[in-house]
Amino acid sequence: xxxxxxxxxxxxxxxxxxxxxxxxxxxxxxxxxxxxxxxxxxxxxxxxxxxxxxxxxxxxxxxxxxxxxxxxxxxxxxxxxxxxxxxxxxxxxxxxxxxxxxxxxxxxxxxxxxxxxxxxxxxxxxxxxxxxxxxxxxxxxxxxxxxxxxxxxxxxxxxxxxxxxxxxxxxxxxxxxxxxxxxxxxxxxxxxxxxxxxxxxxxxxxxxxxxxxxxxxxxxxxxxxxxxxx
Amino acid sequence: xxxxxxxxxxxxxxxxxxxxxxxxxxxxxxxxxxxxxxxxxxxxxxxxxxxxxxxxxxxxxxxxxxxxxxxxxxxxxxxxxxxxxxxxxxxxxxxxxxxxxxxxxxxxxxxxxxxxxxxxxxxxxxxxxxxxxxxxxxxxxxxxxxxxxxxxxxxxxxxxxxxxxxxxxxxxxxxxxxxxxxxxxxxxxxxxxxxxxxxxxxxxxxxxxxxxxxxxxxxxxxxxxxxxxxxxxxxxxxxxxxxxxxxxxxxxxxxxxxxxxxxxxxxxxxxxxxxxxxxxxxxxxxxxxxxxxxxxxxxxxxxxxxxxxxxxxxxxxxxxxxxxxxxxxxxxxxxxxxxxxxxxxxxxxxxxxxxxxxxxxxxxxxxxxxxxxxxxxxxxxxxxxxxxxxxxxxxxxxxxxxxxxxxxx
Numbered sequence: 001x002x003x004x005x006x007x008x009x010x011x012x013x014x015x016x017x018x019x020x021x022x023x024x025x026x027x028x029x030x031x032x033x034x035x036x037x038x039x040x041x042x043x044x045x046x047x048x049x050x051x052x053x054x055x056x057x058x059x060x061x062x063x064x065x066x067x068x069x070x071x072x073x074x075x076x077x078x079x080x081x082x083x084x085x086x087x088x089x090x091x092x093x094x095x096x097x098x099x100x101x102x103x104x105x106x107x108x109x110x111x112x113x114x115x116x117x118x119x120x121x122x123x124x125x126x127x128x129x130x131x132x133x134x135x136x137x138x139x140x141x142x143x144x145x146x147x148x149x150x151x152x153x154x155x156x157x158x159x160x161x162x163x164x165x166x167x168x169x170x171x172x173x174x175x176x177x178x179x180x181x182x183x184x185x186x187x188x189x190x191x192x193x194x195x196x197x198x199x200x201x202x203x204x205x206x207x208x209x210x211x212x213x214x215x216x217x218x219x220x221x222x223x224x225x226x227x228x229x230x
Numbered sequence: 231x232x233x234x235x236x237x238x239x240x241x242x243x244x245x246x247x248x249x250x251x252x253x254x255x256x257x258x259x260x261x262x263x264x265x266x267x268x269x270x271x272x273x274x275x276x277x278x279x280x281x282x283x284x285x286x287x288x289x290x291x292x293x294x295x296x297x298x299x300x301x302x303x304x305x306x307x308x309x310x311x312x313x314x315x316x317x318x319x320x321x322x323x324x325x326x327x328x329x330x331x332x333x334x335x336x337x338x339x340x341x342x343x344x345x346x347x348x349x350x351x352x353x354x355x356x357x358x359x360x361x362x363x364x365x366x367x368x369x370x371x372x373x374x375x376x377x378x379x380x381x382x383x384x385x386x387x388x389x390x391x392x393x394x395x396x397x398x399x400x401x402x403x404x405x406x407x408x409x410x411x412x413x414x415x416x417x418x419x420x421x422x423x424x425x426x427x428x429x430x431x432x433x434x435x436x437x438x439x440x441x442x443x444x445x446x447x448x449x450x451x452x453x454x455x456x457x458x459x460x461x462x463x464x465x466x467x468x469x470x471x472x473x474x475x476x477x478x479x480x481x482x483x484x485x486x487x488x489x490x491x492x493x494x495x496x497x498x499x500x501x502x503x504x505x506x507x508x509x510x511x512x513x514x515x516x517x518x519x520x521x522x523x524x525x526x527x528x529x530x531x532x533x534x535x536x537x538x539x540x541x542x543x544x545x546x547x548x549x550x551x552x553x554x555x556x557x558x559x560x561x562x563x564x565x566x567x568x569x570x571x572x573x574x575x576x577x578x579x580x581x582x583x584x585x586x587x588x589x590x591x592x593x594x595x596x597x598x599x600x601x602x603x604x605x606x607x608x609x610x611x612x613x614x615x616x617x618x619x620x621x622x623x624x625x626x627x628x629x630x631x632x633x634x635x636x637x638x639x
Contacts, residue, residue, distance in 0.1 A: 056552065056632050077556040084554020095549045095636065099247055109553040111236050156553065 001068055002029035003163060003196050004053065009062030009072070011048050011219075022048040024219040025062065032163065035190045035197045037207035040216030047168070049216065050200055054087055054166045055079045067163070084113050088157020088165040092172035094149045096141040102152045103128065103137030109160045127155040131185060147178035154185060158195075165189070167199040171206055183209045234566075237559075241567040244539070255535045256575035259615070262525030263579025263608045264586055269521040270604040271587035273514025275597035280510045284503040286423045286432065288364040290469055291500050294318075294459040294476065297493035313484060313493045316440070316454040319357075321483060322461060326475040328468035333360035334456035336443045342436065344396040344407040351392050352435045353409060355443020355456075363462040371403045371418030374439055382441035386414040389433035390422040412446050414438060469498060518604075522611065528575065529615035536568050536623035547627050548635025561624040568620025569613060576612030580605055 011023040023045045030036055040046045051057035052064065055071060056079075064072040071082055083089075096105045106124040115123070128134055131151040141149050150170060157165050167186065171179035187209055190197045201207050208227070215223040245252045296313040319334040336355040341348055354360070357379050361367070374385045386407065393402050402416045414436075423432040444450050463472040473496050480494055540547070547560060583605070587598040 051633055054552075056636075080551065080554050080556045083552060089552050091636070095545070095552070097546055097549060099243070108550070111233050112550075112554040112556065112559055114233065117236070160554075 002065075003032040003034075003067055004028070004030040004198075005063075005065035005068075006053075007063040007065075009052060009059035009064060011045075011052065011057070012060045021219050023052075023059070026219070026221055028214065028221065028224070030196060030198065032196055033190070033194045034212060035187070035210045036199070036212040036214060037210035038198065038200045038214050038216065039202070039204075039207055040222075043218075044216040045219040046200055046216040048219075050166060050168055050198075053198065054089060055082045080112070084109055085160055086162050086164060088154075088160070088162040090150065090153050090157055090165060090167040090170045092169040094141070094146075094153050094173070096149055096152055096156075098141060101138050101140055102133065102144065102155075105141070105152055106137075106155045106159050108156060113160065123159055124155070127159045128152070130158060130189075131155045145178070146174050147181055150174065150178075150182050151185065154182070154189075158189070162195075164196045164198065167197065169200055169202070171201070171203070179206065234562075237563050237566050238570070240563060241570050244543070244567060245570060248539075251535060252571060255531050255571055256578065258528030258531035259525065259572050259575025259612050260528075260579045260582055262522070262528040262615075263576045263612050264582030265521035265524045266518055266608040266611070267580060267583025267600060267604055268586035268590065268598075269517035270514060270608075271583070271598040271600045272590060272596055273510070273517045274599040274601055274604070275591075277507060277510030277514060278599055279597050280503075280507050282424075283426060284500070284507060285365070287426060287499060287503065288366070288462065289500060290463040290466055291363065291498075292461040292463060292469065292472055292476065293497040293499055294322075294461065294480070295495045295497065296457070297491075297495065312450070312452055312455045314456050314459055315452070316456060318480060318483060319456065319459050321479060322459065322476055325479050326461075326472060328464055328472040328475060329461050330464045331359045331362040331462040333357050333363045333460045334440050335360070335458040335460060336440055336448060336450070336456045338448055340410050340447070342392070342396065342407050342409050343411075344405065347396045347398075349392060349395040351388075353443060353447060354435050354437050355440040355447070356437055357440055360437065360460065363460045366423065367421045368418040369421045371416070373418050374437075379439045379441050382445050383439055384412060384414045384442055384446065385417045385439065387418040387420055387437040388416060389420045389435045389437075391431055391433040392436055393419055409436065409438070410447050414442075466500070469500060473498060525608075525611060525615060528612075529572070529619040532568050532571055532616060533619035533623060535571075536564060536620055537626070539567070540564065540623045540627040543627075544630060544635050544638040547630055548632050548638065551630070551632035552636060557628045560628040561621075564624035564627050565617060565620045568623070569616040572612045572616025572620075573609075576609045579612065580609060583608065 006026060006028040008025040008027050009023060010021065010025050013020045013022055026049065038046050038050065048057070052059050059072055062072065063070060066082065066086060071079065074082065097108065103124050106127050107120045110120045110123065125134065125137060128137055131154050133148060133151055133155065136144065136148065144152065171182055174182060183206060186197050189195045199210065207213055210227060212226050214221060294314065316334055319332050322329055323332040333356050337353045339350060339352050341350050358373050358375060361373055368387065373387060374383065378385055388402065396407060397405070402419060405416050406413045407416060420433065420437065426432050440456065461472065461476065463469045476496055477492065481492065484493055486492060550560060584600050587600050590596050591598045
């Protein structure tokens with residue numbers, strides 16, 4: 001069974017009198033353990049699609065089965081719980097809490113699902129270890145480089161053992177070398193921990209790390225093919 | 231499940247980030263709570279003083295005054311007609327069931343002499359029951375007895391002020407003082423009572439048997455005449471009945487016809503005092519209410535800052551929502567933050583309130599009483615203010631759209 005099953009979802013934004021179709025009946029399924037890249041120009045609907053995929057937004061119509069359960073009609077707090085347990089987010093701008101140590105940033109998702117203080121610290125340290133930042137837990141984001149900050153964000157997405165990581169242009173703010181390091185980390189997590197990784201990117205070099213490329217244009221999927229060349 | 235200890239920790243951190251701002255916001259609550267505590271302390275102090283003065287007068291007290299004389303159409307004022315007598319006092323004691331003690335009173339101001347010292351003071355000719363009527367005790371010696379009244383014995387009980395002025399450090403018991411040149415033996419000293427509600431020194435007096443006052447000092451137009459009769463009712467509830475019984479009895483004794491006015495007046499002192507006590511309590515309430523307005527203003531300050539804080543931290547709220555914070559996780563975080571602000575402010579406010587009350591006592595000389603009740607009330611109220619004014623900003627934060635919040639710059 002596919003981990004993500006999208007059936008004919010549409011998203012319509014109303015801007016006064018005008019209705020804008022951000023997504024037109026998109027259907028897609030992604031299997032557990034896939035590494036997919038979503039590409040497309042601005043306004044193609046890929047961001048809207050990612051928001052729905054990440055349970056941050058609800059589709060106007062259509063169905064979304066996440067691990068076999070329909071989440072398209074869930075309420076705000078139920079969606080929050082799904083995000084907490086099943087989806088790890090990695091953003092272009094890192095989105096770490098300022099003035100808060102790396103370890104506490106990693107602990108953040110566990111604040112909202114009742115993990116005990118003791119267990120939190122242990123799991124956060126383990127997650128930092130996985131991204132190669134053990135020992136940096138007490139640094140604040142401002143004391144870390146961009147690559148390190150993004151790895152703290154990845155550690156945060158791992159800490160609740162979410163089966164899916166959604167990365168929205170994760171290398172957009174990083175230089176080429178650091179980008180490569182971060183992408184290697186995603187590949188490692190994908191192959192070693194069988195985490196489903198879905199990433200949005202403009203860059204073909206970055207998309208090349210994935211094994212499937214989905215292209216959006218004007219709210220439709222225009223191509224969806226496995227990457228053949230390595 | 232909501233994680234309270236972690237939420238508290240987060241709140242403290244974000245308050246520390248803006249120390250100046252948090253401090254100033256707290257100041258509003260500090261002033262509010264301080265003002266409430268101080269004002270209530272002032273009010274309670276004032277009503278406590280009134281209460282003390284009332285109880286120093288004696289409780290459940292009635293005062294019977296003679297009526298006014300009318301000479302050629304000119305009415306001479308209360309107490310000018312010599313209508314009350316010892317017989318009236320005795321009759322009240324015997325006939326009125328709701329009365330416990332009766333003490334007649336005949337007196338005046340005159341000079342007393344001891345050795346080379348002299349002093350002008352109020353002489354009160356009365357019976358031993360006066361001590362019960364006024365709830366008065368002796369600090370030393372013994373009171374005069376019924377027998378002394380029958381024999382018009384020349385014995386006296388001076389108050390503390392008189393003792394201080396005549397005797398200094400000498401022991402007054404057994405000494406002889408001269409009142410209008412009549413020698414009286416000091417047999418007891420009245421306990422210190424302090425000021426009356428009207429500000430008179432109650433200790434500046436000498437008690438002597440009423441008969442001695444009538445026959446040896448003041449002389450009276452009619453035998454057995456007295457100026458005032460003081461009556462103690464059996465209880466607070468009996469005061470009204472006693473007033474009625476006495477009025478009826480005295481009308482009968484003075485042979486006053488149905489359509490004639492009384493030739494005496496019964497005054498209920500306790501009721502008058504209670505009215506002033508009541509107004510003291512109302513004043514406390516009023517002061518507290520005015521002070522709580524400043525607490526309210528402090529609360530609005532908290533709300534203002536929390537609204538700013540929510541806007542500033544929109545992105546943080548977005549991040550928290552993305553990683554799974556539910557509506558109440560976000561709400562509680564901001565409510566707890568505002569609660570911490572107001573409770574810390576409240577704690578400092580208690581200190582400020584106590585210090586303020588002490589200062590008023592010292593500088594202005596007002597009696598102030600800081601009651602534990604007013605402290606807990608003000609502190610509790612500051613907590614309520616924190617929750618109340620924190621709720622709207624928290625509610626606003628929880629309604630943010632996570633996508634917009636994450637994009638917020």
